[in-house]
Amino acid sequence: MGYEITHVIDGQEVAGTGATQPIMNPATGGEVGTLHLGNAETVDRAVQVAARAQKEWQLESLAKRTQILYRMRQLVIDATDELAVAISREHGKTVADAKGEVARGLETLEFATSITQDLKGGFSQNVSTGVDAHTVRQPLGVVAGITPFNFPAMVPFWMHPVAIATGNAFILKPSERDPSASNIVARLYQEAGLPNGVFQVIHGGKTVVDALCEHEGISGVSFVGSTPIAKHVHQTASAAGKRVQALGGANNHAVVMPDANIEFAATQVASGAFGSAGERCMAVPVAVTVGEAHEPFLAAIKAEAEKLVVGPGDDPKTDMPPLITPDAKERVIRMTDEAEAAGATIVVDGRRLVVEGYENGNFVGPTVITDLAADHPTYTEEVFGPVLVVMHVNNFDEAIDLVNASPFGNGTAIFTDSGHYARRFEDEIQVGMIGINVPIPTPVGYYSFGGWKDSLFGEHHAHGPEGLNFYTRQKAVTVRWPAQNEAVEASMSFPTHD
Secondary structure (H helix, E strand, C coil), X not given: CCEEECEEXXXXXXXXXXCEEEEECXXXXXXXXXXXXXXXXXXXXXXXXXXXHHHHHCCCCHHHHHHHHHHHHHHHHHCHXXXXXXXXXXXXXXXXXXXXXXXXXXXXXXXXXXXXXXXXXXXXXXXXXXXXXXXXXXECCEXXXXXXXXCCCHHXXXXXXXXXXXXXXXXXXXXXXXXXXXXXXXXXXXXHCCCCCCEEECCCCHHHHXXXXXXXXXCEEEEECCHHHHHHHHHHHHHCCCEEEEECCCCCEEEECCCCCHHHXXXXXXXXXXXXXXXXXXXXXXXXXXXXXXXXXXXXXXXXXXXXXXXXXXXXXXXXXXXXXXXXXXXXXHXXXXXXXXXXXXEECCCCCCCCCCCCCCCCCCEEEECCXXXXXXXXXXXXXXXXXXXXXXXXXXXXXHHHHCCEECEEEEECCCHHHHXXXXXXXXXXXXXXXXXXXXXXXXXXXXXXXXXXXXXXXXXXXXXXXXXEEEEEEEEECCCCCCCCCCCCCCCCCC
């Protein structure tokens, strides 16, 4: 029933192996389409096409590459509504939120249009007598991106514009839960004039992931997803000799100081905790209240949570959408049950929420929990749902220790009016991305995105300058041009710079 989503190989829609799975609407619980799944043979076919296309693409001038990317930028802007509706239908998030992720993805595409400046090498004259030195950056070749369900447009945009701008061919393996956005992007690249084979889309699960990580024709793999899968991708692809950037999970903390504007902090933390039903790697599932901030913040966050409208993503009145799958819904309910059984206080309880007319949807209401032990899984693990755990500490130093004790290090925030504490937080916290009175400190596209500890495997962060470095390799070239009749005596000594 519904529509069909196939692979995109060499500019053509390809059904592949014959294996399929349904595409579900999280709000209704109903099937809306059919996804064709690939295997190792599908990956091999795409790699062979990409390898041929990349050899020609890397020879294209920077001017032509940027012209195509400029056209692509406008095409994505024009297709924002189409992309947002498709994302909302398959992921569940609100249409407004989906438009927001398209806009954030565009930031990286806009960064990639400046590749003529960013690929400039260095040059030094007369490093030795009559000898010059310079550097160039060249593409890896064929690279792959493996991306999660929670940002089916933005996260792939962190990868493919920079990879393509720097002369690589890119194979995208999006989440099989919300695949349509990737095929729309493939169509837009064709309309922009990108040669066939430079951007391709392969759909599937673990079989395709492993084939991409192991294929000898792929030089680099980018991944965003959970920490266990990030570890698997990093280990598998690294063992196959590939360059790997694998961004894992998170359990981001927001520290609320006594001097903070409590009402402001509550609205911001509510946005971070409950936006997109908490299904963001930069969500805020933990608030840490310091000293006397605890009770006022609990009252304020309770009021914020209770006024949110939960419903389908295509309803303009909806603030918080459903979760992606019934299993995700069950996980949130189970972890809340376990916290309550362990003695936690459920300040706001979303477990029994039913949305009229969408009884089969994956809905859970905003949930706020406090009085939970610091070793309980509902606090220590990534819930990835609309659950906010409020932890209480006595002072700033205890807050720093609590945040730094987490095995994750993706993002964090502090709400304070004190420049002193803000500066100490920035210096002492062991986390890759920090917000000062900003709940979701996702960097703009011309900076780079990435966490620390179990939130990142590999040396490179995503998009921006580090993305450019990931998708290219540097060559250092030393040049001498002796006169045709110049006699140079051979020396067996190691060369010096005289």
